[in-house]
Amino acid sequence: MENKLYYQDPYIRTFNAKVVKQEQDSTGSWYIVLNQTAFYPTGGGQPHDLGTLANKAVKNVEEIDGEIRHYIDVPFDDIGKEVIGTIDWERRLDHMQQHAGQHLLSAAFDHLFGYKTIGFHLGAEILTIDLETDHLSQQQVQEAEALANQVILENRPIETKWVTEEELSQYNLRKETKVKEDIRLVIIPDFDDNGCGGTHPRATGEVRAVKVLDWERQKKKVRVQFVGGNRVVTLLGQKQRVLLELTKILNAPEKEMEQAVLRLLETNKTLEKDLEQTQESLLHFEAKDLLEKRSHREKPLVSEVFQNRSIQELQNLARIIITEEETAIVYFVSENDKRLQVVCARGQAETVSMKQVIASALPHINGKGGGNDSFAQGGGEALVSGEQMLQHLLEIVR
Known part of the structure; x- marks a missing residue:
């Protein structure tokens, strides 16, 4: 060594x-x-x-x-x-703080509740430990966090010792060591004895603080996310900046932020519902208008080229038309930037296979799609204009 x-x-x-x-x-x-x-x-x-x-x-x-x-x-x-x-000292110090913080938090969960740490990951932004339990409460997290921070505040020394396998019995190890020789112990007196090969500061006070961010159950374990050291201060600064901006945007103080957001979400849901109803009404008016334009024909063939209409809109409009008029045949094409969207539909009284129609049309635009005999759709490259595609569809039905 x-x-x-x-x-x-x-x-x-x-x-x-x-x-x-x-x-x-x-x-x-x-x-x-x-x-x-x-x-x-x-x-x-x-x-x-x-x-x-x-x-x-x-x-x-x-x-x-x-x-x-x-x-x-x-x-x-x-x-x-x-x-x-x-x-790179900033990176080394960060790793020392985080690793020691993990020892403290893991030991706290072990001391208070007997929850063993069975996994550990030190990431670029957060750390995780996996606890050998299938349940973790808010109260338990607060107690473990408080205990870890109390030991940090006490500024206990962090000692390292090289021992033999025979000497391990002298220590109250939190978990068994994996190695059998060149065993290195990291010791926080009267709190944690643990085999570890990582780097750590000289005393717990240098960790500054640990803060649990979140936790989730994963099969038969609970994964806890947390940060320590300078990351706590950095993260607090980031969150504070975001919170201050939100207080300005929502015009609400910090303590009322949650209720302000809930009110905003509820208002948004209401507006979305109203918008959907309005759009549905407009589609019905549009469908009626398209049917009236074709009413002079023996069989109302409803065909139209649109600009920048989603295929969902075309589908909804086509469904309204064939519901209103069971003898209708609908061909819709929408020019969307460099793509074409196509919808073909028929009423119950018609027998033309829309599946065959769309299959005949899509090769002209290197397109893909599908459907059934009564309703089909697809899209592809704008290799032809919308009018040319519509004329091709009309030729098929003739």
Whole structure:
């Protein structure tokens, strides 16, 4: 472990090391191996560090086959020389805060309710832990969060120890360790003993705070979303900005925001219903007008070319017409930008197969569609004009 400087001191930001190996992996990506490194590799639910080596950006860090690989875009011209490594400190500190926050929250759920953590993920914005339970209440979340934050406020030390498998019996481990040698314990006195290979701050006070955001049941576990450290302050600032904008838009104070939104949603539902009824009435008037224009024919053939009408509108209009007039045949075409929409329908008294009509028409526009003998629809590219398509439909029926 001597070459893993992040275990000796997770606060190291710069270090010197020698390049001992430079190769490409199976994907063709270049990586280098150093004689010692402060770059933390992906592992234990914690993402890898970022930074630079000799001013070359380190894009990824992985521990593979016992060596820590630092992935770079451009290989070094000369290996074997000493290089300066610089850690992205803001990212490292964030990971330290989040990982320690996870230990605190997991231990709180365990102490209070006996809920074991069976999964952990440290994401770019939020963290999740999976609790071994199928139920979690608001009261339990508040109690666990309060306990974790109380331990943060007490600023207890966060200790790390390397122990053997035989020495594990001396500690009250929250869960069994997966490794059997080079066992590293992260200890928060009188609160949490846990096997962990991640980086953590020196004391709980550096975590600043933890805040649970949400939780959901997933099969036989509950997934809890939360943030810790500087992310709490950042997220509070984001949410506050959004809330202040909403108070201006809705003209309501923060405490009345929920009721203001509910009133707005209810009003919107009413308006949508009124709009639907109005649109339905307009379609009936339009259908009546189209039928009257064709009333001089023995069989009212209703055909029309529209501009920018949705196929749903054409379908509804056609259904109204064939309901009003059972001898009607309806051919509608709509020109929508670079596409054509086609609807064909017949009343109950007619026998022309609309399915065959649409099947004959769609190849002219490389279209797709379907339906049955009484009602069919489709659409395709505007390879012909709407009038040309309508004339083709009329030729078919003749």
